[in-house]
Amino acid sequence: MTTHELPPIYQRLMKKYPVVTPEEWLLLDSIAAVKHIRKGESFLRYGKVARYSAFVLSGMFKFSILDDEGNEKIVRFGFADDFLANCESYNKKAPSAVSITAMEDAVILRINIKKLQPLYDLHMNLLHVNLQLFQEMTEQQSEHQYILSLKTPLQRYRFLLERRPAIIQKISLTNIARYLYTSREALSRARLFLLDQSRNFCD
The missing domain is CATH 1.10.10 (Arc Repressor Mutant, subunit A)
Structure with missing residues (x-):
């Protein structure tokens, strides 16, 4: 596959993250897979260790936790072009306290984190995007805490x-x-x- 043969699904992501070269998108494409998730299905379930991250190509997701009474609380939403991940669960190899669930039929570009991480050492652009995504998630977390205040x-x-x-x-x-x-x-x-x-x- 040449850089001109990147699937159309990458067009919006290429615009959102212009720092990533077509060659680097090809690298990501080699370790990624397009997945269809039905409404109500989980990308990540409570208690499971996170092994994948994903870009949302279409659809909506909710990041939710359970309070002490077992009631669902939503901590974040994921829309088209947003990133789905639970880095804490992956890094600590710990069961996820957060569930990531499709709120409508959705399509995602799913990436195996174990295969992705070595690329950060070789491609600074991908590392830059990773830091940008982490910053976005941190800002969303801070905003949610402010709203609850x-x-x-x-x-x-x-x-x-x-x-x-x-x-x-x-x-x-x-x-x-x-x-x-x-x-x-x-x-x-x-x-x-x-x-x-x-x-x-x-x-």
């Missing part, structure tokens, strides 16, 4: 409305409630309050 469901929902409208548009109210660590009822009241406010403002 807001005292009311109304403040949390308003933050998403203003800063992360894609979550409001694409994710169900039930799953947004799990992400904001609040009840669906409280979130529904917050949403109605903001809708009423916007109507009054327009009147």
Whole structure:
């Protein structure tokens, strides 16, 4: 396969990570596989050691944990072109405390981490992207912690409305409630309050 024969699935990723050369994408392609995951199926299950990472080609995913009562809490969402991984589980060879599950039928580019890691020593561009992905995940984690520090469901929902409208548009109210660590009822009241406010403002 020449650089001109890279599958079309790489076009968006090449635009998002221009530092990676076509030759390096070919290297990744040699250790990657396109996988179809149905809605409700897991990319990574609780208690399993992570062995793969993946780019989301289409579909949506949720990263979720279970609280002490066994209730699901969502810590992150993954959309098209986002990266799926649990580096802590892989590095420590420890059971994953996080489950990564498809929220709709999805297609991913799955990569074996064990085969990927040696490439970082040989290709600085891939290492650069790896650091960029780690930074993105850290920033998302920090933002989620900030959202949870807001005292009311109304403040949390308003933050998403203003800063992360894609979550409001694409994710169900039930799953947004799990992400904001609040009840669906409280979130529904917050949403109605903001809708009423916007109507009054327009009147």
